[in-house]
Amino acid sequence: MIKLDHITKVFNRGEVNEVNALNDVSLQIAQGEFVVLVGANGSGKTTLLNIISGAVLPSEGSVLLHGEEVSRLPEHKRSRWVARVFQNPLAGTAPELSILDNFRLAALRTQRKKLKIGIDGAFKASVREKIAGLGLGLEDKLPQPMGTLSGGQRQALTLLMSVMDHTDILLLDEPTAALDPKSAEVVLQTAERLIREYQLTTVLITHNLRETQRFGSRLIQMNRGRIARDLDGAAKEKLELEEMYSWFG
Amino acid sequence: MIFYLTALIQGLCLSAMGLGIFITMKIFRIPDITTDGSYTLGAAVTAALLMQGWPLLPVVGVTILAGALAGVLTGLVHTRLKIDALLAGILVMTGLYSVNLSILGRSNIPLINIDTVFSALAIFDRPLYNELWVSLLFLGVLSALLAYMLRTDFGIAMRATGNSESMTRAMGINNDRMKITGLAIANALTALSGFLAAQYQNFTDINMGIGIVLVGLGSVLIGDALINWLGIRHIWLQLLFVMLGCILFQLVLAVALSLGVNPNMLKLITSVCVLAIVAIPRLARRQRS
Ligand SMILES: Nc1ncnc2c1ncn2[C@@H]1O[C@H](COP(=O)(O)OP(=O)(O)O)[C@@H](O)[C@H]1O
């Protein structure tokens, strides 16, 4: 469960470039809920995800994950609950490390990285099997550097990596924005499958209104650092594409 | 022959530092110039303790600790105080000059009639062969340990930190602590080069570290060029090529000296060599594009 209580975020406070990115945002997301987050550029969507993941600490207000107060906990300590896929395919993987090494780190996301060799035959086999499930033919390329893959392949693998270790919360920040339609479809289908399979609490940011219709059990629209609309599953079902367009008029 | 062997041994002695610079420069992408200070620190600690009759093993231990401490200091200044790594390195390196001077007590300690690592592990009659075999053994063990470490889960985390900090943070890695650890390992390695160099040349001088970071940098660049050219992915092989870079660099300097270059010009030659190593690929690239 994610609970944001009166969150305000001001960047560069007191300077000429001061930005009020989030303005008294309160939000509760239940276990297993799938929230789709929309809103114009600069409306604070990414900042909201960053507040949840700990990449950005709030100026005011508190963040609770599973009832635990984590407002001041840095990002690397919140990885215990949170996995994320960034908008930029480069951000979620280490390009010079092999696919296998990337997966090894992902498998230890919530654990200590010890001074012993952890990649053995069994681990390789399990990674190979998981990757084969994508149907991208990447399972034979485990020793290849991650950086040699396309953006779509990397996003798909990043998604898989997020469930290599225990995960409750999955944050997806425009995961398909940098991808061609075909790769985007692979990534979305993978996301859908994993979210269902692992019953993840999910927040997906998207600019694609068709994705908005297709996914999620709740729809939130942000506007200028505030929550402008918050629709439950039933209301979201009834929503017409035209009406959604009008929000951005 | 002796000429080449000498360059080979010198290259091996400096290879520990090369491995250290490989860690900071290639793995972490941090320009660390604490090196000049921690190299002399290693040599100073070695000389001071050997003069007091310490056995070799504890001397190695204290040398490693001293170098690691220097690295931790640079790491703390860089990560906690958010000071540019270059400036952090200069601060610690400059401070170390005084520390080294007080460890030595004077500007130069000769190590004559003292049991060194080269005499302690001697198996040949000729000192030159012993120096070669001991430095080979030392660097063989060191590079194998380092290669093993880099292949562990911890080592993967370390390599990833220099690669993508947003990724490692999301994977639960404390990037700052990792950088401090990396700088500690790198400077411990550099101090070990000082340990070897002091015993190889039979003295420690307060100025022996001046510009040594440039020698290491040039060596690592040579090694890295070979690694990229040959497309080497295996970690231990990469480390061996870094060591090969150190040896090649010493050979170049030795050849320059044998051609009658004034030894006072050695630092200038070093600078020009490193400049050439850095500039030639860039000029070649510009030519092509
Ligand atoms: N690290 C930062 N420093 C300064 N301003 C920022 C930072 N991150 C975001 N902002 C600003 O906060 C506002 C909201 O940005 P963001 O959350 O990225 O919006 P969105 O993801 O909805 O496009 C924007 O005006 C942006 O410029």
Ligand SMILES: [Mg+2]
């Ligand atoms: Mg955004």
